[in-house]
Amino acid sequence: MLATSERVEILDFAEDLARMILHSELAENYFSSLNKLRSSKESQKKIQDFVKIKERFEEVQRFGVHHPDYKEVMKSVRKVKRIMDMDENVAEFKRAEMELQSLLDEISVLIGHSVSKHIKVPTGDPFFINTSGCGGCGTGECS
Numbered sequence: 090m091l092a093t094s095e096r097v098e099i100l101d102f103a104e105d106l107a108r109m110i111l112h113s114e115l116a117e118n119y120f121s122s123l124n125k126l127r128s129s130k131e132s133q134k135k136i137q138d139f140v141k142i143k144e145r146f147e148e149v150q151r152f153g154v155h156h157p158d159y160k161e162v163m164k165s166v167r168k169v170k171r172i173m174d175m176d177e178n179v180a181e182f183k184r185a186e187m188e189l190q191s192l193l194d195e196i197s198v199l200i201g202h203s204v205s206k207h208i209k210v211p212t213g214d215p216f217f218i219n220t221s222g223c224g225g226c227g228t229g230e231c232s
Contacts, residue, residue, distance in 0.1 A: 106196070110192070110193070110196070113192070115185070115188050115189045115192050116189060118185045118188070118189075119182075119185040119186060119188075119189045121185075122178070122181045122182040122184075122185040122186075123182060123185075125178050125181065125182070126178045126179065126181075126182045129178045131176070132176050132178040132179055135169075135172055135173040135176050135179070136173060136179070138169050138172075138173070139169050139170055139172075139173045142162070142165050142166050142169045143166065145162055145165075146162055146163075146166045149162045149163075190213075194210075194212040194213070197210045197212065198210045198212065
């Protein structure tokens with residue numbers, strides 16, 4: 090593949106954009122909350138507890154309600170998950186992660202629609218605002 094000046098400009102722009110995202114307040118907040126989460130022994134313990142009960146849950150799920158420990162494991166999963174989700178560091182990280190993901194989704198949509206308004210950009214969020222004016226039903230018809 091030959092490198093044209095247009096391709097070089099696009100690559101330079103992409104690198105600049107990536108650098109801007111990495112140095113944005115949202116990215117810094119994300120990395121800061123990730124470091125807090127990783128360095129908190131209490132938060133890590135809650136995450137480990139959840140991972141253990143989740144493994145037990147997956148084992149019980151193979152048999153469903155017919156497993157003798159089904160109800161007990163289901164209650165334990167909800168309880169341990171709630172404890173983990175209520176942890177300050179976990180909640181802060183999830184919030185920062187969601188904000189950064191929203192920024193990345195918006196940028197993806199802007200880039201995709203700069204090429205064509207008919208490009209469907211997978212944002213991973215079924216409720217993401219569809220700025221193209223299309224219904225998103227897959228018919229290719231826009232209202």
